[in-house]
Amino acid sequence: MGIKFGANTEICGEGEPREYVYQVVKGTVRTQKVLHDGRRKIEGFHFPGDIFGLFPGDIFGLEEADVHSLSAEAVVPSTVRATKRRTLIWLASNDRKLAEELLTLALREAARAHRQALMLIMTAQERVGSFLLEMGERIGIGDLVMLPMSRHDIADHLGVTTETVSRTFTILESASAIGLPNAPNGRAVVLQDRSALK
Amino acid sequence: MGIKFGANTEICGEGEPREYVYQVVKGTVRTQKVLHDGRRKIEGFHFPGDIFGLFPGDIFGLEEADVHSLSAEAVVPSTVRATKRRTLIWLASNDRKLAEELLTLALREAARAHRQALMLIMTAQERVGSFLLEMGERIGIGDLVMLPMSRHDIADHLGVTTETVSRTFTILESASAIGLPNAPNGRAVVLQDRSALK
DNA sequence: CGACGCCTTGATAAATGTCAAACGTCGTGG
DNA sequence: CCACGACGTTTGACATTTATCAAGGCGTCG
Numbered sequence: 088m089g090i091k092f093g094a095n096t097e098i099c100g101e102g103e104p105r106e107y108v109y110q111v112v113k114g115t116v117r118t119q120k121v122l123h124d125g126r127r128k129i130e131g132f133h134f135p136g137d138i139f140g141l142f143p144g145d146i147f148g149l150e151e152a153d154v155h156s157l158s159a160e161a162v163v164p165s166t167v168r169a170t171k172r173r174t175l176i177w178l179a180s181n182d183r184k185l186a187e188e189l190l191t192l193a194l195r196e197a198a199r200a201h202r203q204a205l206m207l208i209m210t211a212q213e214r215v216g217s218f219l220l221e222m223g224e225r226i227g228i229g230d231l232v233m234l235p236m237s238r239h240d241i242a243d244h245l246g247v248t249t250e251t252v253s254r255t256f257t258i259l260e261s262a263s264a265i266g267l268p269n270a271p272n273g274r275a276v277v278l279q280d281r282s283a284l285k
Numbered sequence: 286m287g288i289k290f291g292a293n294t295e296i297c298g299e300g301e302p303r304e305y306v307y308q309v310v311k312g313t314v315r316t317q318k319v320l321h322d323g324r325r326k327i328e329g330f331h332f333p334g335d336i337f338g339l340f341p342g343d344i345f346g347l348e349e350a351d352v353h354s355l356s357a358e359a360v361v362p363s364t365v366r367a368t369k370r371r372t373l374i375w376l377a378s379n380d381r382k383l384a385e386e387l388l389t390l391a392l393r394e395a396a397r398a399h400r401q402a403l404m405l406i407m408t409a410q411e412r413v414g415s416f417l418l419e420m421g422e423r424i425g426i427g428d429l430v431m432l433p434m435s436r437h438d439i440a441d442h443l444g445v446t447t448e449t450v451s452r453t454f455t456i457l458e459s460a461s462a463i464g465l466p467n468a469p470n471g472r473a474v475v476l477q478d479r480s481a482l483k
Numbered sequence: 484c485g486a487c488g489c490c491t492t493g494a495t496a497a498a499t500g501t502c503a504a505a506c507g508t509c510g511t512g513g
Numbered sequence: 514c515c516a517c518g519a520c521g522t523t524t525g526a527c528a529t530t531t532a533t534c535a536a537g538g539c540g541t542c543g
Contacts, residue, residue, distance in 0.1 A: 120403060128403050142395045153483060154403075179388075186384050190377075193391035197340045200398030205318060205326050205352075207405035208444035211531070238490065246406030248532060253491055271540070272489055285351060409499070436522065446500060451523055469508070470521055 089166040098167060099140065100158035107169040109140045114165020115235040119243070123155045129244040131199070132162065132236060134226055142196050163235045207246050214245040215255040216284035219265065223278050230278045238273070259284070287364040296365060297338065298356035305367040307338045312363020313433040317441070321353045327442040329397065330360065330434060332424055340394050361433045405444050412443040413453045414482035417463065421476050428476045436471070
């Protein structure tokens with residue numbers, strides 16, 4: 088079960104905002120906002136097991152005037168499960184356990200977003216370092232991380248340019264903080280010195 | 286009822302994290318993190334009626350290695366009400382209505398944090414502009430905003446330096462986007478051209 | 484083989500940080 | 514009452530970081 092989406096296709100966007108809540112079954116999904124002037128902010132990347140769509144940016148009157156679109160897209164071919172938002176809320180109102188899980192989920196998302204904000208006040212090197220460490224925790228196999236997303240995606244997540252991300256990878260490699268095996272593009276990363284990445 | 290705190294005094298910090306949830310009765314409170322190297326990030330400002338302390342950054346295993354301390358402090362003389370966190374959670378498990386409000390609060394906080402993150406990828410002028418518009422919504426009287434916090438506080442909230450905040454205020458004034466009456470310091474701001482502040 | 488997408492690298496420009504000093508306000512103590 | 518010092522703000526000169534613009538390399542796929 089689950090719905091399949093090709094790489095770089097839209098899972099939900101303009102049309103059906105906040106009608107469904109999703110869970111990634113396979114692949115990688117990015118949730119993003121794009122501003123009227125074309126700038127893009129990737130709020131987060133979601134891997135198998137992760138929930139997304141519970142937290143639209145414009146919920147409860149906190150709408151953002153500059154946001155042109157709010158969407159979720161598959162980074163690589165992915166499959167997701169969808170549940171009607173209303174159904175979930177309704178179930179939770181009768182199920183104490185589920186209600187508590189929902190609250191936990193929301194609190195965790197808030198903590199995640201605050202962490203992101205904390206990252207965004209740091210230098211480019213620190214942002215990239217934090218990002219790699221996080222990816223290591225979430226999808227690393229030992230010290231190896233196979234990044235599913237492009238440099239451009241990383242850049243739009245960290246609030247810097249593609250070039251800066253690329254340069255920073257090079258610098259970190261020179262400093263022996265990471266290793267860059269010759270995978271297709273620079274998608275494979277070995278975390279060699281975690282403490283240096285802070 | 287409520288507990289009083291003087292300006293720049295700590296409401297909760299190292300000692301008693303996440304034991305209580307607070308509501309501002311009077312004054313202004315800032316929640317902040319300070320990193321081991323001294324940099325400070327103000328997560329948000331809280332005004333009468335606002336809840337804080339529900340969302341500690343290190344909840345549920347999402348702890349941040351670099352954070353040296355996590356605290357809430359009064360910006361100006363303030364009074365707050367405190368409720369035991371456990372009590373609140375317990376009440377919510379028996380009260381469907383309260384549980385829903387708690388979820389709403391958490392979702393709103395997540396949206397707020399995402400909004401902050403979006404702001405942090407923009408230029409200094411856009412950050413200051415957004416900040417002033419937000420303050421206008423929250424504590425403005427017509428077009429007048431009496432800022433309770435220092436330039437330094439604003440800087441640490443927006444991820445720039447005090448000097449940059451000050452210069453940006455000057456630039457916005459020159460552009461007639463804001464007015465700066467001769468209040469004690471530069472604490473009074475008149476929003477003259479809201480569209481220019483975006 | 485050739486075109487395209489993604490990544491890297493270089494040169495330069497723009498934004499912001501850093502260091503330093505001057506100004507005004509306010510509270511304190513002579 | 515006035516002088517002084519502490520504090521927050523503003524402004525200036527300069528250094529550093531990052532963005533922008535441009536070009537070239539490398540692999541993939543038609």
